[in-house]
Amino acid sequence: MSIATLTIDDKQVSVAVETTVLEAAHEVGIKIPTLCHLKGVDDVGACRLCLVEVEGIPKLLSACTTTVREDWVVHTESERLRNYRKMTVELLFAERNHVCAACVANGHCELQTMAYSLGIDHVRFDYCYPKWGMDMSHPLFGMDHNRCILCTRCVRTCWHIEGAGTKNVAGRGGDSHIITDMNEDWGDSATCTSCGKCVQACPTGALFQIGVTAGEMERDPSRLNDIVTARRKKEWNV
Structure with a gap:
């Protein structure tokens, strides 16, 4: 096995x-902010919050998809990076309709927590106010497209962990959205196993259990990585 030695924040x-x-930074106790990263599924570099600077390379690199050299x-921390991250989070808030006070994930939302950590108290960009709806056709779970940040964690979890391939992304640009099967109601899906893994993977209030109210939707995404690890090692805790 080839080894590389590098320096991260001294x-x-x-x-x-x-x-x-991203993994190398974790080895030395350095936390790089992410929203689309989820242990147990392949990284896609969707949120761009984990951008880092590498000396000698003019462009910023996504830590979750860039292998070490x-x-x-x-x-991982500089004024340039902090400004990029603040702008990215502000754009996420402006792109959809994030009304935190009325959201099921209020207080348990990774986007909200990220905004707090970056010191964001207002958004400098015009809000898009798109007319997104909700899919409440499933007997157990709901989908609110207004809260979605298109991190695709639900899609990758459905494909890579559950293996159902129910969730996917349709549209381009501002019209991009999560769909079920061939863009049908979630409750009509023939492939969904109702496992709830996509709901556990969601970092915001976009996916939730039916019946929860504002501030009640708590999750534990680490359980998904436990499943992947158990399958790989063939060790299950009963």
Whole structure:
């Protein structure tokens, strides 16, 4: 196994060459902000919050999809990166209709927590106010497109962990949205197993259990990685 030694925020780390910068940073206790990253599924670099600077490379690189290189010097915190991250989160709020006070995930929302951590108290961009609806056709779960940030965690969980392939993305640009099967009502899906893994994966209030009210939707996405690890090692805790 080939090993690469690099420096991340003045901390030296040696890891396998197939390790991502995000994983390498975690090895030395450095937390890089993410919204689309979820242990147990492949990374796609959708949210762009994990962008880092590498000395000698002019462009910013996504830590979750970039593998390490020998002698790299990586910076995960700078004024440039903080400004990029604040702008990204503000754009996420402006793109959809995030009314936190009336959201089932209020107080348990990763987007909301990210905004707090970046010191965002207002959005500098015009709100789009798109006319997105809700899908309440499923007997157990609901989908509110107004809260979706298109991180695709639900899609990747459905495909890579449950193996059902029920969720996907349709449309382009501002019209992009999560669909069920061939863009049918969730309750009419012939492939959905009603496992609820997509709901556990969702970082916002876009996917939720029917019956919960504002502030009640708590999740534990780490359980999804436990499933993947158990399958790989063939070790199950009964």
